[in-house]
Amino acid sequence: MTRSLLVIACAIPPLIAVGISAVIVVTAAAGGSPPFWRGGTLTLSEAAALRDQGEVTRLTVSGTDPNAVYPLRPGVIAAGALTPLEAAVGARRAEMVELLMLRGARVDPSGWRRLHCFALGTGAADVVQMLERYTPANATASCEGITTPF
Amino acid sequence: MPAPRLIVYACAALLAASISYGLLRMPLQVHDALDEIVAAERSPGVWASFTSTIGETTYFRPLRIAETKLLFDVSGGHYFAAYKLFHIALLAAVFALFLGELRIETWTDAAAALFALTVFIGLHTFLGFVREAFPINHFLQVAVLVLATVRLARARPGLLVDVAANAALVAACLTLESGVLVWVAAAASRLAGRRGISDRALVVMTVLLAVYGAVRFVWLAPNVQAMTNASGYFFERLEGPQIRERFGAGLSRFTVYNVLASIASVLFSEPRGGVFVFFRAWSMDDIPPRMWINVVTSTLTTSFILVALIRTRNRELLVFLAVLLASAAASFAYAKDEIMSVAGVFYAIAAFWAVRSVLMRAYRPPAAVMFALVLIVAATGWSVRTIGVNHVLRAQAFAVHNDWAVIPETMEQRGTWPADPATRSLVIDLRDQSLAKPIVNPWFMARWADRVFEGDYF
Numbered sequence: 245m246t247r248s249l250l251v252i253a254c255a256i257p258p259l260i261a262v263g264i265s266a267v268i269v270v271t272a273a274a275g276g277s278p279p280f281w282r283g284g285t286l287t288l289s290e291a292a293a294l295r296d297q298g299e300v301t302r303l304t305v306s307g308t309d310p311n312a313v314y315p316l317r318p319g320v321i322a323a324g325a326l327t328p329l330e331a332a333v334g335a336r337r338a339e340m341v342e343l344l345m346l347r348g349a350r351v352d353p354s355g356w357r358r359l360h361c362f363a364l365g366t367g368a369a370d371v372v373q374m375l376e377r378y379t380p381a382n383a384t385a386s387c388e389g390i391t392t393p394f
Numbered sequence: 395m396p397a398p399r400l401i402v403y404a405c406a407a408l409l410a411a412s413i414s415y416g417l418l419r420m421p422l423q424v425h426d427a428l429d430e431i432v433a434a435e436r437s438p439g440v441w442a443s444f445t446s447t448i449g450e451t452t453y454f455r456p457l458r459i460a461e462t463k464l465l466f467d468v469s470g471g472h473y474f475a476a477y478k479l480f481h482i483a484l485l486a487a488v489f490a491l492f493l494g495e496l497r498i499e500t501w502t503d504a505a506a507a508l509f510a511l512t513v514f515i516g517l518h519t520f521l522g523f524v525r526e527a528f529p530i531n532h533f534l535q536v537a538v539l540v541l542a543t544v545r546l547a548r549a550r551p552g553l554l555v556d557v558a559a560n561a562a563l564v565a566a567c568l569t570l571e572s573g574v575l576v577w578v579a580a581a582a583s584r585l586a587g588r589r590g591i592s593d594r595a596l597v598v599m600t601v602l603l604a605v606y607g608a609v610r611f612v613w614l615a616p617n618v619q620a621m622t623n624a625s626g627y628f629f630e631r632l633e634g635p636q637i638r639e640r641f642g643a644g645l646s647r648f649t650v651y652n653v654l655a656s657i658a659s660v661l662f663s664e665p666r667g668g669v670f671v672f673f674r675a676w677s678m679d680d681i682p683p684r685m686w687i688n689v690v691t692s693t694l695t696t697s698f699i700l701v702a703l704i705r706t707r708n709r710e711l712l713v714f715l716a717v718l719l720a721s722a723a724a725s726f727a728y729a730k731d732e733i734m735s736v737a738g739v740f741y742a743i744a745a746f747w748a749v750r751s752v753l754m755r756a757y758r759p760p761a762a763v764m765f766a767l768v769l770i771v772a773a774t775g776w777s778v779r780t781i782g783v784n785h786v787l788r789a790q791a792f793a794v795h796n797d798w799a800v801i802p803e804t805m806e807q808r809g810t811w812p813a814d815p816a817t818r819s820l821v822i823d824l825r826d827q828s829l830a831k832p833i834v835n836p837w838f839m840a841r842w843a844d845r846v847f848e849g850d851y852f
Contacts, residue, residue: 246762250753251505253766254773258508261777262405265412268784272415280784281419283834294837298795302829320837346803 287314289331293321304347323394334394336368353383361387398504410489414482416787421828424797427529434466452615457568477529484534491541495743502753510746516779519738532570533735539566540579547583549590556595567606577603582716586709625728626668649726656725661696663688668729682845691775702748714740782847795833801825
C-alpha cells in the first residue's frame with residue numbers, strides 16, 4: 245500500500261510530461277502546429293519591432309517593400325501602422341535599423357529628420373547614433389513641429 | 395519484454411520524438427557550423443578533412459571535421475536533412491543506451507526509470523546535446539561512445555568487445571577532448587565489478603590514452619591554461635584576458651574553483667557556467683520560478699543519491715562518481731555546462747538507482763506520506779524541466795534564424811566571405827533554406843514561460 249503511494253508519486257508527473265510530448269508529436273504528425281511551436285505571421289513592421297531579424301530578411305529578400313507602411317497588432321508597439329524603420333526606432337532596435345538599411349530601406353532628408361526626432365524621444369542613444377550614420381545630404385536635426393507616432 | 399520496460403521505452407520514445415521535432419524546427423546554426431560546412435565543401439575528400447586541422451589549431455578534433463565532410467558528401471545537396479538526421483540518430487542512440495543502463499523488471503523499477511528519464515532530459519547539461527550542433531554535436535557523440543563503453547563492460551568478454559572498447563576510445567578522443575571519459579568509464583566499470591572489457595584491453599586503452607595525452611597536451615597545445623574562453627567566477631562572468639590578468643596562467647584558485655563549481659553544477663544545478671545565478675538573482679530580490687525548480691529538484695535528487703550511496707554502497711554509482719570527477723577535472727581551465735553533459739547522463743542513472751532504493755524500502759504510513767510528498771515535488775520539478783527543453787529549442791530556433799539574417803554581411807566583415815562563386819552560392823542557399831523555415835517569434839509565447847522554463851543566463 246505504502247509502496248503504491250510512492251510509486252504513484254514518482255510516476256505521475258513524468259507521465260504528464262510524456263503526455264505533453266505525445267501531444268507535440270501527434271499534432272506535428274497530423275500536420276498541425278504543436279504547443280511551443282504555435283505563432284502567427286508578422287508584417288515587416290511587426291518583425292522590425294519584435295527584433296525578428298530573420299523574418300525581416302526573409303520578407304525583404306522575397307520582395308516585400310521595406311519603405312511601405314504596415315499595420316501593427318495591439319501590444320507590439322503603441323501605434324496602429326508604421327514603416328519598418330519607424331517600428332525599429334520605436335522599439336529602440338539599433339541593429340534592426342542597420343539591417344533594414346542593408347535590406348533596401350531608404351530615408352530622404354525629411355523622413356530622416358522625423359526618425360531622428362523619434363529616436364531622440366525614445367532616449368535610445370545607440371539608435372540615434374545608428375541613424376546618424378545614414379544622415380542624408382541636406383538633412384537637418386531640428387525637431388520643431390515633429391510629433392512622435394508612438 | 396516485460397510490460398513495465400515496454401511502457402518506459404514507449405514513454406522515452408515519445409519524449410525523444412518531441413525533442414527531435416524541435417531539432418527539425420531549428421535551422422542549421424551559423425556559429426561554429428557554417429564555416430565547417432564551407433570547409434567541407436572546399437575539401438577534396440574525407441581524409442583531407444581529417445588531416446586538415448591537425449597542428450593548425452590548439453584543438454584536436456579531426457574525426458568531427460571528417461564526419462562533417464562525409465555527411466556533406468552523402469547528403470546529395472540535402473544538407474539540412476543530412477546533419478539533422480545524424481543529430482537525431484545520435485539522440486536516439488543516447489536514449490537507447492541510457493535506458494539500457496536501467497534495470498526495469500517491475501512497476502517499481504518503471505516508476506524509478508520514469509523519474510530518471512526526466513532527470514536525464516531535464517538536467518541543464520542535457521541542453522548541451524540539443525541546443526547546438528557544429529554541425530555535428532560532439533558532446534552527444536562522446537556521450538554515446540561513453541555509454542556504449544559502459545555497455546561493453548557488461549557484455550560477455552571477448553575479442554570483439556575489447557576491439558570495440560578501444561575503437562570507442564580512439565573515436566571519442568579524436569572527436570573531442572572529453573573523449574578521455576571513455577577510458578574513465580571503462581576503468582570505473584572494472585572497479586565496479588564489470589568484467590566485459592578484459593585486462594589486456596584496458597592496458598591497451600591506457601597506452602592509447604597516454605599517446606593521446608602526449609599528442610594533445612605536449613605536441614599540439616602545451617599551454618592549455620592559455621585558452622581564452624570566458625568563464626564564471628562566483629557572481630560575475632570574466633573574459634579570457636580578465637582571467638589571466640587576475641589569476642595568472644598557471645594553477646590558481648580559479649582552477650580549483652572551476653573544478654568544484656563544475657561538480658556543484660551537476661549536483662545542485664548551481665553555479666551555471668561558473669556563475670551562481672540563483673544567489674545573484676536572490677541578491678536582486680527576483681528569483682524566477684525556474685531557478686527554484688532547478689535548485690530544489692537537484693538538491694532533493696542529490697540527497698537521494700547520497701543516501702543510497704551510504705546505505706546500499708551500490709557499485710553502479712561508482713561509474714557516476716568517476717565520470718563526475720573526471721569531467722570536473724577536465725573543466726579546470728573554464729567552467730562550461732556542456733563539458734559536464736556526460737556526467738549529467740550518469741547523474742540520471744545514479745538517480746534511477748537512488749530512487750529505486752527509496753521505493754523498495756518499507757515505511758510506516760507517516761514516513762511513506764512524507765517521502766511521497768518529497769518524491770512528487772522532485773518528480774514534478776523534473777517534469778517541468780523536461781518540458782522546458784521544448785521551450786529552449788524554440789528560443790534557440792529564433793536565435794539561429796536571426797543569425798542567418800546578417801549573412802553574408804557578417805562573413806564579409808570577418809573576412810570569411812568566400813571568393814569562389816560555388817561556395818558563395820552554397821552559403822546563400824543555406825541562408826535562404828534556413829530563413830524559409832517558419833519560426834515562432836517569442837512575442838507569441840506567454841510571458842510566464844520565460845520565468846518557468848530554462849533560459850539563457852548570460
